[in-house]
Amino acid sequence: MKILVFTGAGGSFELGIPTMRYMVEMFRDHLEERDLSPEFLEELGERLEDEDYDMEHLVDDFDLLAEAGEVQEKWGGSSKHGLEEDISVVRPEAEWFIQHVCERVEIQEATTLWRPLLRHRSDHNFVIATTNYDRSIELAASQQSINIQDGFPRFGENEGVTWKGFDDNEGLKLLKLHGSTNWYFSEENDAVWKLRHPMPLFGEITLQMQGQDEVDLQNAAVLPSREKRIRRPPYPELNSEFQQQPVTADIAIFIGSSLRDPNIRSVYDACVDNCATFLVNPSGEYIPQVDTEEASVLHQSASAFLISTLPTALRQNDVIEYLKSETETPRTEGILDDVMTATNNNSARQDRLDSIDRLASLQVSLKKEEIVPLLESEDPDLRKYALSLLQESPDREELIDIAEEIADDNPGSEFASEFEILKDLMSED
Amino acid sequence: MTDGFPPAFNIDETRVMELLTGDRFYGSEDAALREAVLNAIDACGRRKNQEQDYDPEIEVLFDDSEKTIKIIDNGDGMNQNDVSDLFATVGATANRLQDELKEGDYKAIGEFGIGVVSYFLVCDYFHVHTKKQGADAIGIEFTKEMFDMETSANEIQCEREEVGTTLILYVDKENHYDQMLDQFSHWIRDVPYLTARQLPEDEVIEQGGRRSHVDPVEIPEEEQQDWVEDAEIGPPNHVDEWKILDGSAHVDVLYRGVFVQSKEVSRLWGLEGSLHVDPKRFKPNLNRESFIDDAFTEEISDFLEQVHPIVLEAAIDSMKDALEQDEINDWGLRKWVTVWMAVPRRNDYSDVAEEWDSAFREIKTFRLMEENDEREVSLTEVQDLDPDKIYLAPSNMNKASALETKAVNILRARGECVLRGVERDSSFMRNARFRNKTTTDLLNQLQHELPQTQKVDDNLAKSLINDHSTVTEIYSDNPRIPLVKLGSDSVTTVKVDNEFWINIDTEKGRELVRDICDRNEGYIGLLSACQTHDPDNVSDLIRLLDDVRDDEHLLGPVKRQYLRRVIS
Numbered sequence: 001m002k003i004l005v006f007t008g009a010g011g012s013f014e015l016g017i018p019t020m021r022y023m024v025e026m027f028r029d030h031l032e033e034r035d036l037s038p039e040f041l042e043e044l045g046e047r048l049e050d051e052d053y054d055m056e057h058l059v060d061d062f063d064l065l066a067e068a069g070e071v072q073e074k075w076g077g078s079s080k081h082g083l084e085e086d087i088s089v090v091r092p093e094a095e096w097f098i099q100h101v102c103e104r105v106e107i108q109e110a111t112t113l114w115r116p117l118l119r120h121r122s123d124h125n126f127v128i129a130t131t132n133y134d135r136s137i138e139l140a141a142s143q144q145s146i147n148i149q150d151g152f153p154r155f156g157e158n159e160g161v162t163w164k165g166f167d168d169n170e171g172l173k174l175l176k177l178h179g180s181t182n183w184y185f186s187e188e189n190d191a192v193w194k195l196r197h198p199m200p201l202f203g204e205i206t207l208q209m210q211g212q213d214e215v216d217l218q219n220a221a222v223l224p225s226r227e228k229r230i231r232r233p234p235y236p237e238l239n240s241e242f243q244q245q246p247v248t249a250d251i252a253i254f255i256g257s258s259l260r261d262p263n264i265r266s267v268y269d270a271c272v273d274n275c276a277t278f279l280v281n282p283s284g285e286y287i288p289q290v291d292t293e294e295a296s297v298l299h300q301s302a303s304a305f306l307i308s309t310l311p312t313a314l315r316q317n318d319v320i321e322y323l324k325s326e327t328e329t330p331r332t333e334g335i336l337d338d339v340m341t342a343t344n345n346n347s348a349r350q351d352r353l354d355s356i357d358r359l360a361s362l363q364v365s366l367k368k369e370e371i372v373p374l375l376e377s378e379d380p381d382l383r384k385y386a387l388s389l390l391q392e393s394p395d396r397e398e399l400i401d402i403a404e405e406i407a408d409d410n411p412g413s414e415f416a417s418e419f420e421i422l423k424d425l426m427s428e429d
Numbered sequence: 430m431t432d433g434f435p436p437a438f439n440i441d442e443t444r445v446m447e448l449l450t451g452d453r454f455y456g457s458e459d460a461a462l463r464e465a466v467l468n469a470i471d472a473c474g475r476r477k478n479q480e481q482d483y484d485p486e487i488e489v490l491f492d493d494s495e496k497t498i499k500i501i502d503n504g505d506g507m508n509q510n511d512v513s514d515l516f517a518t519v520g521a522t523a524n525r526l527q528d529e530l531k532e533g534d535y536k537a538i539g540e541f542g543i544g545v546v547s548y549f550l551v552c553d554y555f556h557v558h559t560k561k562q563g564a565d566a567i568g569i570e571f572t573k574e575m576f577d578m579e580t581s582a583n584e585i586q587c588e589r590e591e592v593g594t595t596l597i598l599y600v601d602k603e604n605h606y607d608q609m610l611d612q613f614s615h616w617i618r619d620v621p622y623l624t625a626r627q628l629p630e631d632e633v634i635e636q637g638g639r640r641s642h643v644d645p646v647e648i649p650e651e652e653q654q655d656w657v658e659d660a661e662i663g664p665p666n667h668v669d670e671w672k673i674l675d676g677s678a679h680v681d682v683l684y685r686g687v688f689v690q691s692k693e694v695s696r697l698w699g700l701e702g703s704l705h706v707d708p709k710r711f712k713p714n715l716n717r718e719s720f721i722d723d724a725f726t727e728e729i730s731d732f733l734e735q736v737h738p739i740v741l742e743a744a745i746d747s748m749k750d751a752l753e754q755d756e757i758n759d760w761g762l763r764k765w766v767t768v769w770m771a772v773p774r775r776n777d778y779s780d781v782a783e784e785w786d787s788a789f790r791e792i793k794t795f796r797l798m799e800e801n802d803e804r805e806v807s808l809t810e811v812q813d814l815d816p817d818k819i820y821l822a823p824s825n826m827n828k829a830s831a832l833e834t835k836a837v838n839i840l841r842a843r844g845e846c847v848l849r850g851v852e853r854d855s856s857f858m859r860n861a862r863f864r865n866k867t868t869t870d871l872l873n874q875l876q877h878e879l880p881q882t883q884k885v886d887d888n889l890a891k892s893l894i895n896d897h898s899t900v901t902e903i904y905s906d907n908p909r910i911p912l913v914k915l916g917s918d919s920v921t922t923v924k925v926d927n928e929f930w931i932n933i934d935t936e937k938g939r940e941l942v943r944d945i946c947d948r949n950e951g952y953i954g955l956l957s958a959c960q961t962h963d964p965d966n967v968s969d970l971i972r973l974l975d976d977v978r979d980d981e982h983l984l985g986p987v988k989r990q991y992l993r994r995v996i997s
Contacts, residue, residue, distance in 0.1 A: 353983070356986065381983050381985075384987075384988075387985060388986030388987045417905065417988075418987045418988050421991045425990065425994070
């Protein structure tokens with residue numbers, strides 16, 4: 001099946017990437033360390049009284065004010081609007097801030113979140129689209145040595161590569177619709193670069209790569225100057241790819257997105273008309289412009305959906321039917337932390353037990369790679385608790401064999417007793 | 430004096446004097462008095478046999494100033510031959526006494542009717558004035574000197590002209606005289622034609638009379654004995670007499686109205702009165718402890734046992750009267766219950782037992798233990814309940830074992846018929862024989878009219894508690910905490926040996942399990958949950974957990990899932 005998975009800000013929230021709204025508040029706090037005029041800070045404060053005002057709006061305003069100044073000068077008017085100096089400082093600071101925050105993704109967490117889906121890349125044809133700037137998907141794929149088509153060639157020996165675009169090859173495709181923290185735009189030759197090791201940009205940098213000429217790079221993450229940059233490569237191609245998806249997709253899933261962006265929403269509307277469409281959001285609430293009648297709404301956190309629900313669905317004969325049945329099963333709590341804690345030997349024992357408890361109660365599906373280390377733990381309680389994860393695992397049969405061996409080696413133990421209970425429960429089910 | 434008359438003793442003086450002096454004989458004054466009166470009775474009896482229109486009379490006069498005791502009868506009197514026989518009897522008696530003393534047997538000394546010998550216990554000399562029909566009147570003085578075998582009795586002027594005998598005892602010591610006076614009414618109970626007076630005041634001395642407060646029963650002919658001249662025996666006829674029952678029969682044995690001995694036969698409770706025995710059959714011996722030989726004692730006991738059922742049957746009316754007059758209140762239910770439980774249940778008492786059961790049928794002698802209450806009930810009310818089975822709880826629940834208590838609670842909660850009996854009063858009727866301790870014990874003997882009864886003991890308790898469905902267990906270690914099904918109207922938890930059972934048929938039991946799963950804090954969590962949902966029994970759990978040191982008893986998610994499913 002061809003499956004379109006779109007992930008918005010909610011898809012990275014559990015990785016520690018704040019929403020744009022929260023980011024602008026963080027940025028405002030960050031700006032207090034700078035020597036800015038009280039008028040500017042006062043204006044900023046007033047903007048923030050609007051709950052919908054976020055980081056992207058802030059940068060957008062800055063760009064518009066800069067443009068207004070240019071136009072004003074052309075017409076002979078003063079371009080001084082009193083805040084030029086502050087904006088000239090804050091605008092690049094904002095870009096840097098966004099990149100800095102988005103680069104805080106922990107590779108292990110990103111892997112835990114995206115690996116379950118990536119494992120099924122051979123079973124289905126996936127297209128993952130996102131407006132997020134972070135590299136969580138790329139990091140997860142890289143961790144699993146999975147190749148993703150993101151429009152750039154593989155690095156090979158290079159520290160940087162330039163945009164080449166998509167071909168028609170099947171395979172896992174990643175559409176970063178608004179750019180990425182490791183994409184850089186070169187004004188000189190209109191190229192878009194992707195660097196192996198992203199560097200923070202503050203203003204412009206000059207990058208000298210071995211065997212190549214010097215390149216002046218700017219961050220290519222799409223910031224609110226969409227009107228300006230959305231028409232510049234690689235965004236048109238990205239957008240075009242995205243717009244085509246509803247035509248060929250069998251399933252479309254929109255995770256953690258409010259769909260306020262009209263471009264995204266238009267694709268959503270097209271998907272609703274052409275294929276099985278699913279909205280994944282803990283609250284299940286959308287703006288009025290989003291028609292949810294024809295879609296199936298799953299009240300789930302991104303982690304619960306990506307780690308447990310979707311992988312389980314992908315193993316079913318009827319993926320769509322299974323996903324529809326999950327609309328009855330709210331799983332609004334995030335499970336990423338619990339999965340990380342349960343599988344981390346360095347976590348506190350009781351924390352691990354509590355995490356396993358929660359994962360079991362949420363009927364989270366984990367692979368044997370996550371469960372076997374727990375079954376074979378030296379801690380008898382961890383072993384006992386791990387039994388609760390067998391029922392939902394796709395590797396259930398294999399795990400039962402392993403557990404049987406452990407029970408036989410420890411007759412009369414609480415593990416053996418609970419294993420017997422598990423077998424009874426599973427046979428009843 | 431004619432040849433051979435008055436006679437002399439031909440006995441060993443020394444030995445006889447030894448017998449007659451000192452303290453070897455207890456109640457020597459009693460023996461003399463009884464002997465004197467009995468001789469007078471015998472004399473009257475003999476004359477009665479000879480003359481149809483004869484009215485016997487005996488008069489006893491105690492003279493304080495002279496310290497004499499006169500026994501005057503209008504019996505057949507004695508002639509010279511009779512007097513000689515009397516002496517011969519004395520001689521034979523004295524010789525026998527000697528022989529018995531050689532064997533060191535002080536008990537069986539003498540024979541009642543030794544007459545003269547006993548008189549010398551209280552006086553140094555005595556006079557006999559006697560006149561027999563067709564014979565001369567005789568006056569004889571008997572002295573202790575006669576024991577020297579040389580001194581003869583002295584003839585004295587006979588004071589009598591009428592047929593009969595006057596015996597005058599010249600009491601040697603004042604204390605002998607006082608004793609005989611004091612004991613007169615004790616020994617002389619019911620001689621119809623005997624009068625006694627005390628001089629010089631001429632005050633009448635009353636005889637002791639027969640045992641009062643007795644309703645004599647009629648003894649069927651087949652039960653009668655030839656040696657019983659008259660039996661005035663029966664149950665007490667007043668509740669005050671019932672109050673002092675000690676479980677033994679108390680019967681006075683009388684010889685022609687003279688008290689011989691009080692006979693006590695244990696276990697024959699409620700039997701009181703007097704037995705007048707035939708002197709021909711009765712030959713009481715004078716001894717320290719008793720006045721009757723052992724063989725005869727046994728015969729009296731056998732007779733009383735034989736008539737006891739008749740007496741008990743008659744006792745029912747007496748008891749019913751007391752109940753109707755509401756005299757039971759100040760006595761207390763337990764004493765009446767004790768009386769009921771003392772009724773023997775052997776075949777010869779079967780009719781009596783049935784009558785007693787009938788009388789107690791309406792009295793509330795049981796306690797019905799209902800779920801939250803306890804009330805007194807009668808046997809009739811128990812039968813009206815028409816239970817399939819009656820469970821007999823310990824009468825004193827304070828002394829019941831923990832298992833018994835739990836079993837009783839379970840049974841009560843299930844609405845079973847649980848009875849607690851009234852215990853008999855152990856300080857009352859101690860000599861009676863009891864097969865049962867409480868009224869519920871008695872139910873075992875009323876099986877024919879009751880449903881099956883079963884005693885609540887530890888064995889029943891265990892089987893009752895074991896007669897359940899064990900679903901699973903929370904913890905299998907010490908202590909084991911199983912989930913059981915004991916019924917929705919039963920206890921929430923119960924401690925059984927070293928286990929703490931949770932009854933999941935009750936809502937509280939299920940809540941307790943739910944809480945244990947939610948807390949999942951091992952035995953500490955169990956304790957907290959029990960404190961919340963079944964505080965009455967948390968002390969039992971605490972005792973069980975006393976030795977628990979290592980509380981690594983976390984329940985895995987699978988176990989908790991299973992437990993929640995079990996209680997859902």
